[in-house]
Amino acid sequence: xxxxxxxxxxxxxxxxxxxxxxxxxxxxxxxxxxxxxxxxxxxxxxxxxxxxxxxxxxxxxxxxxxxxxxxxxxxxxxxxxxxxxxxxxxxxxxxxxxxxxxxxxxxxxxxxxxxxxxxxxxxxxxxxxxxxxxxxxxxxxxxxxxxxxxxxxxxxxxxxxxxxxxxxxxxxxxxxxxxxxxxxxxxxxxxxxxxxxxxxxxxxxxxxxxxxxxxxxxxxxxxxxxxxxxxxxxxxxxxxxxxxxxxxxxxxxxxxxxxxxxxxxxxxxxxxxxxxxxxxxxxxxxxxxxxxxxxxxx
Numbered sequence: 001x002x003x004x005x006x007x008x009x010x011x012x013x014x015x016x017x018x019x020x021x022x023x024x025x026x027x028x029x030x031x032x033x034x035x036x037x038x039x040x041x042x043x044x045x046x047x048x049x050x051x052x053x054x055x056x057x058x059x060x061x062x063x064x065x066x067x068x069x070x071x072x073x074x075x076x077x078x079x080x081x082x083x084x085x086x087x088x089x090x091x092x093x094x095x096x097x098x099x100x101x102x103x104x105x106x107x108x109x110x111x112x113x114x115x116x117x118x119x120x121x122x123x124x125x126x127x128x129x130x131x132x133x134x135x136x137x138x139x140x141x142x143x144x145x146x147x148x149x150x151x152x153x154x155x156x157x158x159x160x161x162x163x164x165x166x167x168x169x170x171x172x173x174x175x176x177x178x179x180x181x182x183x184x185x186x187x188x189x190x191x192x193x194x195x196x197x198x199x200x201x202x203x204x205x206x207x208x209x210x211x212x213x214x215x216x217x218x219x220x221x222x223x224x225x226x227x228x229x230x231x232x233x234x235x236x237x238x239x240x241x242x243x244x245x246x247x248x249x250x251x252x253x254x255x256x257x258x259x260x261x262x263x264x265x266x267x268x269x270x271x272x273x274x275x276x277x278x279x280x281x282x283x284x285x286x287x288x289x290x291x292x293x294x295x296x297x298x
Contacts, residue, residue, distance in 0.1 A: 001034075002043055004045055005045055008044065008045055008077075008086070009035075012030070012034075013031060029073070033069065033073040034073060037074060040055060041054075041055070044077070045087070049093075052074070055071075055095065064098040071096055078090050078091060107240060107241065107244055113142060113238075115226040115227065116222055116223060116225070116228065120135050120226075124190075127190075129191075133194070133203065134222060135187045135191070136184070136190070136191040137203065137215065137218065138219075138222060139181070140159075141219070141235055141239065142238045142241060143183060144178045144179060144180055144181070145239050146168070146178065147239065148216070148236065151203070152203055152210040152211065152214075153209050154202040154203065155201065155202065156195055159180055159185060159202065163180070164179060164182075164185075212235075215235055216234055219233055219235050220234070
């Protein structure tokens with residue numbers, strides 16, 4: 001990357017941090033993608049439609065998601081250069097636009113979730129500290145739909161008896177309210193006496209809190225206890241189960257979007273695919289023209 005490009009990338013990242021509130025990881029990803037592009041097109045500042053039009057061929061071996069991410073970074077970058085008057089045009093229309101198919105989430109049915117709880121609750125009946133911790137983790141994962149990062153970094157004061165919700169600062173540094181069931185509160189209260197008094201975390205580990213990797217391992221071990229293939233289960237799969245089972249129970253999609261902390265409802269709509277049978281039943285039973293229901297005559 002030329003010194004001139006490097007200076008522009010620095011300015012771009014400063015803007016993204018100050019005006020958009022981009023996280024450190026997001027800024028590092030933008031920087032990596034811009035540096036990788038500079039190796040292909042030469043000067044980012046002066047690249048035109050011809051240079052950017054060749055990126056599709058240069059990126060042919062990349063996954064569609066990677067191509068989409070790099071293209072998004074470049075669109076932001078060239079939009080910034082145009083807004084700042086550094087360029088009089090925006091060449092980003094020449095960037096590749098891969099068609100992405102959002103993968104359907106892996107799903108556990110309610111019987112499998114019940115089997116996991118039964119196995120973990122049986123272990124927790126021994127009152128062994130780690131068994132109590134695992135039950136609290138499972139209750140919060142499935143009962144509140146927390147992201148793995150949100151769960152492992154929960155402050156010790158977060159779940160309080162008599163307070164049926166959490167105030168979380170999640171993805172994009174946005175706050176949201178998350179309900180906490182009585183079961184989850186009870187599980188946390190049983191675990192709390194085992195948390196060191198000096199720890200600020202609900203789930204401490206060493207000098208910090210439980211890691212996402214360790215949570216992943218623990219969830220898989222809980223699945224194995226219930227006779228479920230560990231390959232099918234992860235913290236994210238339990239978050240999916242929370243969403244799909246709520247939707248099946250009649251939850252409104254907008255409410256679900258708020259609970260999950262999705263910025264775009266299109267992300268939440270992916271869960272509707274697992275509930276097609278219930279939707280068909282709903283139409284057949286509630287539609288005015290369905291059997292037994294008649295629309296008013298005019």
